[in-house]
Amino acid sequence: MKDTLILGIESSCDETAAAVVKNGREILSDVIASQADFHEQFGGVVPELASRMHVDAVYPTISKALSDAGCTLDDIDAVAVTYGPGLVGALLVGLSAAKGLCEVKGLPLVGVHHLKGHIAANYLCFPELEPPFLCLCVSGGNTMIVRVDSYTEMEILGRTRDDAAGEAIDKIARVIGLGYPGGPKMDKAGQGGDTSGYKFSRTHMTDTLDFSFSGIKTSALNLINGIRQKGEEPDIKDFTASYQQNIAEILLDNTLKAAEQTGLDRICLAGGVSANSFLRKAFDGAAEENGLKLYYPNLRLCTDNGAMIASAGYFEYISGTRHGLDLNASPSLKL
C-alpha cells in the first residue's frame, strides 16, 4: 500500500511548528521555532507579538520541514493544521499558510483540534498503541480526562472547573520569582526537594471526575504571603517540590477513578504538563501498583509541535475528514 505523508502545521500559541509524518506514526521531520525566550521578558505570551512572529517563521519552518523530510509538496497527501483552541491571531497564521498551500497544490485541508494532536503524540512514541484508552490531557489552558474511543472519536469524562494545572503551576512559578515559562523552571527548581515539606489545602469534590486547581493555587499564594509578611522567603526547592507533588496527586486521584469506572487499563498522558517529572513519577508508581499500562510522550513531543498535528491529521484524513478553504480559527474549539 502507498505511504501517506501528512504535512502538519501548528501555531496555536508561541511555537511555530511544522512536520512531515508517514502513515500517522513515523516522523520524517519535526521543526519547531519557539518564541518562549522572546516572551520571557514579558512574563507570558503577548498575543499580538506572537502572531507577528508566527508570520515571520511560518514559511521558513514549513520549508525546513519539507527539506528535512527529503520531500516537496508534490509528495504530500494532505495538509493538517491546528484550527483551535488557541490564540486567534496565532491560529490564523498557520491556518492561512495551510490554506495557501492547499489552494496552490490542490491538496486536501484537514483541520485538527489541538488537544487531539497532544493525544496523538503518544501514537508517534508507541507504535503498538491503539484506542480505546484513557488520556489525561494537561496543558497550559486545559486539564481533562478523555476516554479515547477511536482515533477520531473521544469523550471528556472530567475537566477543570477553574484553572488548568499548567496555569496553576505557571502562576505560582511567577510569584516565587522563577519567571516564564514557569512549568519547566518549577520542575527543575523542585528536584531533590521534600515533597511533603509544605502543606496546601485542596478543593475536594466527590462524585465527579472534574478538577479544581483554584483552591490549591490560592492556598499556595496565602502561604507565600504569610511567609513574606515575616520578612522571609519560602525554601524554593521544598516549596516547589511539595506544590508539584500535590498537583500530581490531584491529577492522579481522578485518573485512577476514571480507570476504575471505565474498566480501561491503559492510560496516556498528553500536553505540556505531562513533561513534569513529579507527575510522571506519581503516575509511574500508581500504574505499577494498580496494574495499569502507562504511556507518555518523550519530552520534545509533550509540548507543542507539528508532528502531533500531522499524526492526528492522518487519522482524520483516512477517516474522511476534509475542510473547505473557508475553515476559520476557533479559539475555544470544543473537543
Ligand code: KG4
Ligand atoms: O501543551 P502546551 O505546550 O501548550 C498548550 O497547549 O497549553 O503546554 C504548555 C504548558 C505550560 O503551562 C508549561 O508551563 C507547561 O506546559 N509545562 C510544564 C513542563 N513543561 C511544560 N509544566 C510542568 N513541568 C514541566 N516540565
